[in-house]
Amino acid sequence: MKKSIAFFIMVVMVGWVFGAAAPAQSQVTDISWGTSAVGSAGHRALVNLAAMLNREIPEYRIMVLPTPGAIVSVKGYATGEFDGYYGADIAFYELANDIQRFKGFKPNIKRQPVQSFWAYTMEVGIGIHTRDLGNFKQWRDLSRQRMFTGPMPWDVRAALERGMEAIGVNHQYMEVDLSTVGSLVDAGRLKGFIAYTSAEATPAPWIVELSLATDWAILNPSKEEMQMLRDQGIEPVQVSKDVFKKDVKVDSITLLPFFYGFHVGLEVPEEDMYRMLVAIEKNADELVKADAGFRQIQQNMPELQRRGVASSAAFVPIHPGLAKYMRERGVWNDAWDDRVAKP
Template sequence: MWVKKRSFYVTAIIFIFAVAIAVVFSLCTQPETKTPPTVTPGEKLEKLTLRWGSSKEGTAGYAIFFGVAKIISEKVPELYIEAVPTAGSIASQRMYAKGELDGCYAGLWNLVDVYQNRGPYEKEPWPKDRPKPYHTWYVYTADSFVVTRADRDDIQSWEDLRGKKVYIPIPGSAVYEVPKAAFKAAGIWDDIEVVDIPFSAVPDALRSGTIDAAVPYVISHSSPAPWVKELATRADIKVVNPTQEQIDAIKKAKIKGMSTSWVSTKETFPEKDVGTDKIFMVSTYYGFHTGKNVPSEYIYRMVKTLIENAEEVSKTHAVAKLYAKDPLKLQIEAIDSAPDIPVHPGTAKYLKERGVWKDEWKIGEE
C-alpha cells in the first residue's frame, strides 16, 4: 500500500514539474512585446530602436530600406532602424502581425488586403490583438500595362483581348491582382484566357503565338523587371492601351489600392519603338509602414527627414528617382487610392505641416 502511494506521489510530482517547464518554455518563446516610450510634446525623445522589415536581398525594396536606415541613423539620432530582410510584402506583414517586427515593408494593395480581409487574409485575418499598419511612407510604384507582338493588327486595344490568351505574371501577387482588377472594371476579364508560363518562355511564346499578349510591369514607370527587359530585347512588341470607354470604367470603379496614369513611352522604353507615345499604366504603391506601436513623434521625424532629403533617398536605388521628383505627391496619390486606411499620426502631422492634408483622410489611433 505504501509503495502504491509513493508511486502516486512521484508520478504527480513529475507531472507538475513537466507542466511548469512547459509553461516557462511557452512564455519564453512568445515574441517580445515592446512598450513604446511615452512621448510628451517638446520633450527630448528617448533613443528608440525599431526592427523594420525590408524585402528580399537583391531587390529594390531591400536596397532602398537599408539605405534609408543609414540616412535615419545619421539625421535622426533618437531613432535607430534595424533593416530586416524578409521574403516580401506579405511575409513582412505576417512578421509584423506576429510581433517579430516593429514595422513592415508592404505594397498598398496588400495593406488593403489586411483591412478588407481579402486575398491572403481571407482565411487567416489579421490578429485582433495586434496593431494594423497605417499609411506611413511610400517610395515607389509598381506599374502594369499590356503588350502584344508588333505585327498583330487584330489587337489594337484592350477590347481586342477578348478570346485571347494573355500572360499575367505571378498569380496572387499585386502585379497580377492589380491588372486583374483593371480588366474586370473594363469588362474583359471573363473573356480572356490567362496563361501561366515561366518568365523566360514569354518572348518565344509571344513570337510563336502561344500567347497573344502579355502584361509586363515596371517600377516607378522606368525600371523594367529583368524578364521585361528580355522580352523587349528578344521580341518585337507594341503597347496596347484601353479604349477611352474602358479607361472611364476603370476610373469610375475607384479600385482601392490602385491608381492609373499615362506615362511617356520614352520614360519606359527610351530606345525602342513600341507603337505609341504614351502608355496607360495601372499601378500600386510600395513603402514601409507601421501602426500605433510606434509613437507619432518618431514617425513624424522619420517621414520629415525622408521627404526633405529625397535626393539622398534616390541614391539608394534607381527606382527611387520618381520619388525624388515629388515625394509629397507620391504620398498623396497613395493615400488617395485607399483613403479608408488610417494614416499614421506622425505622417499626418507632417502632411498637415506641409499643407497637403485632406479632410477625407483618416488619422490612426495613437
C-alpha cells in the same frame, strides 16, 4: 596599501558606471522590413531607402527581407513576423474588406497594419509580342488568351487584374517564373504579360531583362475601354514611350496607377517616424540617383503623402508620425483626424 585598494575600487566603479551607460546610449533597434522578391521594383527601392535611413537614423538598423510578394510582407507584419512591410492601397482595400488575397485572414491578425510612408505610384499595363500587333488592338482581344499578369501574391498583379475585370477581359492566367517570361512570350506560349513602371519613370529590373529575350510592344486599352475604366473609378495615366528604354511601338503608353509605400507600425514611435520622413525628404536627390522610382518624392513628397493617405484612409489607420509630418507641410485633411492610429 589602503589608498591603493580604495583607488582600484573607485576605478572599477567608474568603469562599471560608464560601461553600463554605454549600451543604453548606443542601443540600436533592429527593423526586419519585408518587401517583394529580388529583381522587383520594391526590393530595389527598399535596399536604397534602407541604406540611407541606416545612415541618417543610426538608432535603427533596417534589414531588407525579400518575400514572394508585397502581400506576404503585409501579412507577415500583421502576424508579427516582420517589423515593416511593403503595402499598396489595393492590399489595404482587400484587407479592410476581407476579400481576394485577404479573405479569411482577419482571425490571424495580431496587430493592425497602418500607413506611414508612401514612396511612389506604380502603373500597370500589358505587353505583347510585336508579331501580334495586328491581332490584338485592345485589351479585350486578349480574352481566352494565356497571360502572365504577375506572381500570384504581387500587388501589381492585383491592380492589373482589377482593371482587366472592370472591362471584361477573361484571360487564362499562367503562373511562371520571372526569368522565363521573355522566352515564353518569344515562343508564343504567352500572349500577354504585365508591363509596369514605378513613379512613371522606371520599369522593374525583370522587365528590362525580358527585353533582351524577346521583341515586345505595349498594348494600350481602347478609348472605349478607358471610359469603362473611368466608370469604375480607375483613372488611366499617360506615360512617356521612352520609359521602358526600348521601342514599344506606341506614341504614348496608357497605364493604370496605384499607390505603394514602405510602412511600419506603432512599434516605431511618432517622433521617430517623423524623423524618418524628414530624412527621406532631405535626401530625395540621393534616392533618385540610386532609383528613379523615387522621383515623385523629389518632386513633391508632401503631395504624394496626401494622395496616398487619401487612397487608403478608409481602410487602415494613419501613423501619428506621418500625420505630424503632413500637418507641418500643410497637406493634412481634418477629416482624417479620427483615422490617426493610437497606441
